Amino acid sequence: MTLRDVFAAVSGQPAFLFLLLASVPTAAFLVNLWSGETAEEIIKWKYVYSTLVYLACIPGIFAVTLNIYLFLFERQSIWDMNLALQVLPILTMVGTLFLIRRKIPFNYIPGFGKLSSFLTLLAAVMGILWFIDRTRIYAITYVPFTYIVVGFIALLLIIRFAWSRIF
Template sequence: MTLSQLFQSISENPWPITIYFLALPVIAWVVGQVANGSRDVKFWSYIYAILVYAVCIPGVFAVTLNIYLFLFERQSIWQADIVLQFLPVISMAITLMLIKSKIPFTVIPGFGKISGFLTLIAALIGVMWFFDRIHLVAFTYVPFSVILIGFVLTLIAIRFAWSKLF
């Protein structure tokens, strides 16, 4: 099964995935209400970690897919699939806001891994977009190791900026 076939199958029957993405913020809110006043922070941090991963993995995939489709494939916004391209991002944003209002992200196990992964994806897409736009063909005597060091420094700069942003 290709990604196109999977998306076509979901588009033909969107209700299961729609219910999934609508249920995640509701579950986050319910967990927040149940955990309110509880002293067992470790237990609730694991529950929130499950919710974070359940919403962030498809949400990050949808963000990456949207960036790819809009920047590289030149897809029109009018052709976007609401269930597959926007609902995961909206659900992720709402769920993360609800979770952050109850517990700091530093307490949630593995949350730093998601932000690091998102930083890496953003850096790779940015570099790919840059090279796609400039259509650069250069014959140079710059060793590949210097280019690799420049890329690593770019990742470090993006990671630093990301940590200062949030």
């Protein structure tokens, strides 16, 4: 089974996907109602908020990455977008994060920094790959492949270090 087969199967049942993705911001709304108003009561719910953030961000980040890949590398037209798979997870992520942000700051949510670091690393990798794709540099070299992989990882570490120093 390929990723295209999975997308075709999910696109065949958009109601199920809509219910699944709509349940996350709905749960965030309900947790906001139940968590109370004082800081002590809200902090008790931080692991529930963390779970909701991950449930919203994993499909949302995947959809953003998929959109970037399809538009930059595959040159997909915007008219051919699959709204259920390419837009709905992003809207779910934005809506859930908006609801959670109204109740609790993100620095109190465990693991939220790891998501932003992952997104930064993903953006750096996509940027490097896009740059390599656009320059159309093809080289025949006698450098072992392991040196190229080590250089790529070193470049990613430098980008991550520079990004953390900037922000």
